[in-house]
Amino acid sequence: MAEMTYREALNRALDEEMARDDRVFLIGEEVGEYDGAYKVSRGLLSKYGPKRVRDTPISELGFTGLGVGAAIAGLRPVVEWMTHNFALLALDQVVNNAAKLRQMSGGQLSVPIVFRGPNGPAEFLAAQHSQALGSYWMHVPGLKVVAPATPADAYGLLKSAIRNDNPVVMLEAELMYAWKGEVSEQEFLVPIGKARIAREGVDVTLITYSKPIRVVEEAADRLAEKGVQAEVIDLRSLRPLDEETIVNSVRKTGRCVVVDEAWPLASPGATIAHLVDSRCFDVLDAPVELVSGEDVPMPYNHTLELAAQPSVEKVIAAVAKVLYREDV
Amino acid sequence: MKAEFAHYKKEELMRMLTIMQTIRTFEEKAGMMYGLRKIGGFCHLYTGQEAVAAGAISSLDLSKDYVVTAYRDHGHALACGMDPKKAMAELFGKVTGCSHGKGGSMHLFDVEHHFFGGNGIVGAQIPVAAGVAFAQQYQGSDGVTLCFFGDGAFHQGAVHETFNLGKIWDLPIVFIIENNQWGMGTNWKKVSAVDDFSVTAGAYGMKGSSCNGLDVLDVRATIEKAVAEARLGRPSLVEARTYRYKGHSMSDPQKYRTREEIDEYRKRDAIQSFRSRLSEEKILSEEEWSALTQRINTQIEEAVAFAEESPEPALSELYTDIYA
Ligand SMILES: Cc1ncc(C[n+]2csc(CCOP(=O)(O)OP(=O)(O)O)c2C)c(N)n1
Ligand SMILES: [Mg+2]
Numbered sequence: 001m002a003e004m005t006y007r008e009a010l011n012r013a014l015d016e017e018m019a020r021d022d023r024v025f026l027i028g029e030e031v032g033e034y035d036g037a038y039k040v041s042r043g044l045l046s047k048y049g050p051k052r053v054r055d056t057p058i059s060e061l062g063f064t065g066l067g068v069g070a071a072i073a074g075l076r077p078v079v080e081w082m083t084h085n086f087a088l089l090a091l092d093q094v095v096n097n098a099a100k101l102r103q104m105s106g107g108q109l110s111v112p113i114v115f116r117g118p119n120g121p122a123e124f125l126a127a128q129h130s131q132a133l134g135s136y137w138m139h140v141p142g143l144k145v146v147a148p149a150t151p152a153d154a155y156g157l158l159k160s161a162i163r164n165d166n167p168v169v170m171l172e173a174e175l176m177y178a179w180k181g182e183v184s185e186q187e188f189l190v191p192i193g194k195a196r197i198a199r200e201g202v203d204v205t206l207i208t209y210s211k212p213i214r215v216v217e218e219a220a221d222r223l224a225e226k227g228v229q230a231e232v233i234d235l236r237s238l239r240p241l242d243e244e245t246i247v248n249s250v251r252k253t254g255r256c257v258v259v260d261e262a263w264p265l266a267s268p269g270a271t272i273a274h275l276v277d278s279r280c281f282d283v284l285d286a287p288v289e290l291v292s293g294e295d296v297p298m299p300y301n302h303t304l305e306l307a308a309q310p311s312v313e314k315v316i317a318a319v320a321k322v323l324y325r326e327d328v
Numbered sequence: 329m330k331a332e333f334a335h336y337k338k339e340e341l342m343r344m345l346t347i348m349q350t351i352r353t354f355e356e357k358a359g360m361m362y363g364l365r366k367i368g369g370f371c372h373l374y375t376g377q378e379a380v381a382a383g384a385i386s387s388l389d390l391s392k393d394y395v396v397t398a399y400r401d402h403g404h405a406l407a408c409g410m411d412p413k414k415a416m417a418e419l420f421g422k423v424t425g426c427s428h429g430k431g432g433s434m435h436l437f438d439v440e441h442h443f444f445g446g447n448g449i450v451g452a453q454i455p456v457a458a459g460v461a462f463a464q465q466y467q468g469s470d471g472v473t474l475c476f477f478g479d480g481a482f483h484q485g486a487v488h489e490t491f492n493l494g495k496i497w498d499l500p501i502v503f504i505i506e507n508n509q510w511g512m513g514t515n516w517k518k519v520s521a522v523d524d525f526s527v528t529a530g531a532y533g534m535k536g537s538s539c540n541g542l543d544v545l546d547v548r549a550t551i552e553k554a555v556a557e558a559r560l561g562r563p564s565l566v567e568a569r570t571y572r573y574k575g576h577s578m579s580d581p582q583k584y585r586t587r588e589e590i591d592e593y594r595k596r597d598a599i600q601s602f603r604s605r606l607s608e609e610k611i612l613s614e615e616e617w618s619a620l621t622q623r624i625n626t627q628i629e630e631a632v633a634f635a636e637e638s639p640e641p642a643l644s645e646l647y648t649d650i651y652a
Contacts, residue, residue, distance in 0.1 A: 029512070029514075030512055030513055030514065033513060033514075033584060034512065034513035034514070034584065037512070055514065055518070055519070056519070057480070057483035057514075057519035057520070058450045058451070058480045058481060058483055058484060058511060058519075059483045059484060059485065060484075061484075061485050062483075062485065085449070086449065086450070088449075089449075089451075089484070089485075122369075123368060123369060124368030124369025124370075124421075124432065125369045125370060125432075126369070126430070126431055126432045126434060126435055126448065127430075127431075127435070128434075128435075128447075128448040128449055129369075129370070129434075129448055294646060294647075296646055296647060296650055297650065299429070299430040299641070299645070299646060300369065300421050300427075300429060300430055300431055300432030300435070301421035301422075301429040301430065301432075301640060301641050301645075302368065302421060303640055303641075303643070304429075304430070304641060304643065304645060304646050307643055307646055308646060
């Protein structure tokens with residue numbers, strides 16, 4: 001086992017996959033000479049050269065669409081979006097082309113492409129740069145969506161995504177890049193569509209994905225001090241969803257809180273809450289609670305921006321509600 | 329006296345100098361305040377580029393004209409007449425800021441002074457600026473809109489869609505590329521098919537011109553002409569070649585460029601060269617210059633004190649200003 005950051009884990013996955021398969025190339029803004037806006041691609045330009053590590057102009061629609069074209073013509077592009085906020089300029093190419101070309105061509109075309117970059121709020125970045133946009137991708141049939149929350153999963157899921165013959169969107173987060181964790185030195189893959197039980201418990205199921213995992217784990221620690229054993233599920237993939245892991249856990253605990261930093265309407269969190277409701281209704285002891293980002297554009301002021309996001313206190317309050325207890 | 333100087337009254341020359349020096353002083357102070365963590369997140373300073381905003385915006389009649397730009401917006405906001413107190417308070421995230429602390433550095437707005445921001449998505453302000461010009465035309469005002477964007481932004485599809493819209497509908501707009509030669513860590517030449525942006529105007533049937541963005545009077549004269557044309561329904565494109573002194577934002581190690589390159593441009597500093605030309609022409613005395621800088625220093629100190637003392641927005645502000 002080696003300890004490495006989330007950033008290093010992504011870098012290692014890219015490096016190994018580029019070494020293994022010369023159809024794999026990386027394209028995006030500042031990925032080469034600058035080593036990546038968040039340094040995920042550090043060293044790859046000098047190792048693989050500008051043919052395979054391609055710096056682009058600021059043209060998200062253009063280079064994302066170019067990636068789709070390269071994928072149907074036999075390459076395996078990894079498109080880096082500097083952030084998911086900017087991927088909105090490329091939404092058309094992902095939704096109307098990447099997700100649909102296989103089906104529209106009656107299965108003739110294959111679109112093996114990865115779109116990746118940081119998603120969700122960081123700090124002090126205000127409304128246009130602090131959006132959790134997972135639902136934009138999760139909504140779309142034809143796409144796969146992964147959201148690793150640990151360095152090991154970042155490594156294993158990126159490798160799986162690159163090898164997958166479908167378009168895969170990966171949600172990372174600026175504040176997660178420096179997170180550290182154990183990653184086996186042996187090569188391994190993490191399957192797309194399998195959730196991870198981050199902590200076992202019997203009293204309540206807490207479901208989340210991506211960056212809020214830390215908030216949820218801290219809440220679980222504090223709940224344990226009050227004698228509440230929370231089970232924590234880290235979804236890892238949003239599409240396909242690992243329904244079995246979710247359902248089995250809630251069948252065991254009978255109570256569920258979903259934690260999602262996205263806005264509450266039409267969100268991943270709302271979808272999961274609905275899934276639990278419909279598949280576990282007979283065993284639920286309380287309505288499912290959703291702790292989401294507040295339903296507002298993110299303000300710049302730091303106090304307000306913290307108040308707009310899920311917090312340990314908000315998670316504990318939701319757990320108290322599903323337990324009908326005021327003492328947690 | 330050289331013709332270009334004779335063309336402007338002393339008062340007007342002093343106005344341009346004042347705008348430039350106000351921006352410089354504000355930006356240097358903002359950089360310091362960032363270091364003290366009074367300001368967070370992205371903060372894109374405009375030092376080095378002052379002559380572009382000052383020369384271009386001073387040519388407008390802001391009772392009817394409008395200005396739209398991207399996230400490197402402090403200079404344009406101040407040039408339009410935003411109170412430095414409101415600008416600094418916004419950077420501090422205070423409720424007295426122009427956007428009540430909700431927008432921060434990238435999202436300054438001042439409707440009273442016809443400054444429409446402050447956009448953080450590269451290229452996104454360009455169609456919006458055309459919309460402002462469209463409204464001016466629709467309402468029968470003879471106002472124009474100045475649309476600023478960077479050398480990096482030039483490669484967004486929105487630019488090219490908007491050039492075409494501007495031309496086919498005769499919109500009263502001037503597109504100004506502030507070519508500061510870098511888009512984050514990318515040199516403009518590496519990602520541009522042409523080594524002179526102004527030539528692209530021809531592809532859309534517009535006039536393209538260039539000016540020296542380090543020379544406030546050249547900017548002023550070029551934009552004045554373009555604005556006069558725009559008032560007659562002839563949009564055009566102006567490239568101002570300039571340079572940014574600081575990193576892209578505050579946390580940029582700037583490994584992509586050399587110290588020498590920066591020093592080279594600092595030697596050609598727009599404010600210093602304008603100031604020395606004004607004194608050579610005997611328009612500006614030493615005393616006047618030091619009185620000017622002192623007055624501006626005091627004004628910016630007051631802006632910092634104001635920002636410092638102002639309250640944070642109340643928690644309830646989270647839910648305000650979202651819907652009409
Ligand atoms: C659509 C979009 N893509 C990428 C970014 C990240 N980004 C912010 S500024 C910038 C460089 C822009 O350069 P330029 O247009 O030359 O303006 P300058 O910063 O030099 O003023 C980039 C890539 C963004 N904000 N929006
Ligand atoms: Mg630039």
